[in-house]
Amino acid sequence: MSTHINAPEGAIADRVLLPGDPLRAKFIAENFLEDAKCYNEVRGMYGFTGTYKGKKVSVQGTGMGQPSLSIYVTELFKFYNVQKAIRVGTCGSISEDLKLREVLLANGACTDSSLQSQRFGLLHFAPVPSFNLLYTAYNRAKEIGMKAKVAPCVSSDFFYDINENWKLWKKYGAAGIEMESAELYTLAAQYGREALSILTASDSILDGTATTAEERQTTFKEMMMLALDTIVAE
Ligand code: HPA
Numbered sequence: 001m002s003t004h005i006n007a008p009e010g011a012i013a014d015r016v017l018l019p020g021d022p023l024r025a026k027f028i029a030e031n032f033l034e035d036a037k038c039y040n041e042v043r044g045m046y047g048f049t050g051t052y053k054g055k056k057v058s059v060q061g062t063g064m065g066q067p068s069l070s071i072y073v074t075e076l077f078k079f080y081n082v083q084k085a086i087r088v089g090t091c092g093s094i095s096e097d098l099k100l101r102e103v104l105l106a107n108g109a110c111t112d113s114s115l116q117s118q119r120f121g122l123l124h125f126a127p128v129p130s131f132n133l134l135y136t137a138y139n140r141a142k143e144i145g146m147k148a149k150v151a152p153c154v155s156s157d158f159f160y161d162i163n164e165n166w167k168l169w170k171k172y173g174a175a176g177i178e179m180e181s182a183e184l185y186t187l188a189a190q191y192g193r194e195a196l197s198i199l200t201a202s203d204s205i206l207d208g209t210a211t212t213a214e215e216r217q218t219t220f221k222e223m224m225m226l227a228l229d230t231i232v233a234e
Contacts, residue, residue: 002075005047005060007039013049013056014083015231016076017224018069020180022046022061028088029059032224045072055232062087066113066155066183073184077191084194086133087184088227090202090216091153091176094166098149098175098201100211101219103226105129105137106197108152110169111182119186127155127185130194137196137230146222151175153199155182166205176201198227 001007019025025046029036033050040047040060047060060076062069069087076082091104098104109127116125134150141148154169154177166177181197188195200219203210211219 002079004042004045004071005040005075005080006042007047007080011039011049012047012076012080012082013058014081015055015057016082016085017057017059017227017231018062018073018085018087018184019059020062020064020089025059025061028224032228033057033059052228053232057228057231062180065157065179066111066115069180070115070183070187073187077187077193082193084130084133084231085184085188086195086227086231087180087197088223089178089180089197089199091178091199092203092205093175093201094154094170094177094205095151095175096206098151100201100204100209101215102201103141103146103148103223104153104176104199104201105134105141105148105150106153106176106181106199107134107150109155109182109185109197110152110174111155112165113155113157113182115183116186125186127182127189129185129196130188133194133196133230136233137198137226140229140233141226144226146226148226149175153178153181153197155179177205196230198223
């Protein structure tokens with residue numbers, strides 16, 4: 001048991017998928033895992049454990065934004081010995097080369113978050129994913145004919161942007177904006193674990209277009225298969 005996760009020892013797998021939305025965690029458990037059991041309901045931040053292709057997998061909601069994700073992922077790494085964590089989320093596209101519904105495998109995460117400056121002060125850390133998970137996900141996407149772009153994302157503390165900082169990061173190659181990956185990658189580095197963010201472009205910051213609810217559902221399913229196949233590999 002930890003402060004925000006009410007699970008007994010052994011109830012959480014060492015491989016965990018991380019959607020922001022706890023209802024997504026429930027949906028994933030009910031539709032993609034076998035024999036899924038809920039291990040956490042504290043604050044409605046559901047966590048489930050089941051099996052996928054015979055391997056034990058958990059799925060834990062993280063909430064929105066880096067401070068919220070930081071709480072859940074720290075507890076998963078520190079108290080539940082989680083080894084592999086894959087965020088499954090959405091992003092706003094900031095690249096002409098990342099179309100709506102396409103998948104971004106974030107090979108780095110730029111951030112405006114003070115979590116980084118509180119940790120590193122004037123030094124700058126490079127939040128990057130596990131090469132192993134990235135390599136596995138990229139190859140799996142190729143195998144199943146799914147277009148997956150590999151580029152950095154921006155993890156902003158703002159959803160309703162007040163400053164358009166993303167425009168600078170776009171110039172340096174960032175392709176999507178979301179709110180969590182930099183902290184996930186930094187915690188994985190801190191605890192010596194593996195992490196990756198798989199993001200589908202749900203809307204375009206460039207032209208204001210957005211996916212429909214039905215499109216999001218289809219894309220979401222494809223992304224889930226990719227994330228699950230990646231997390232159970234090896
Ligand atoms: N900003 C932050 N997170 C997001 C966005 C966005 O525009 N779109 C989807 N997730």
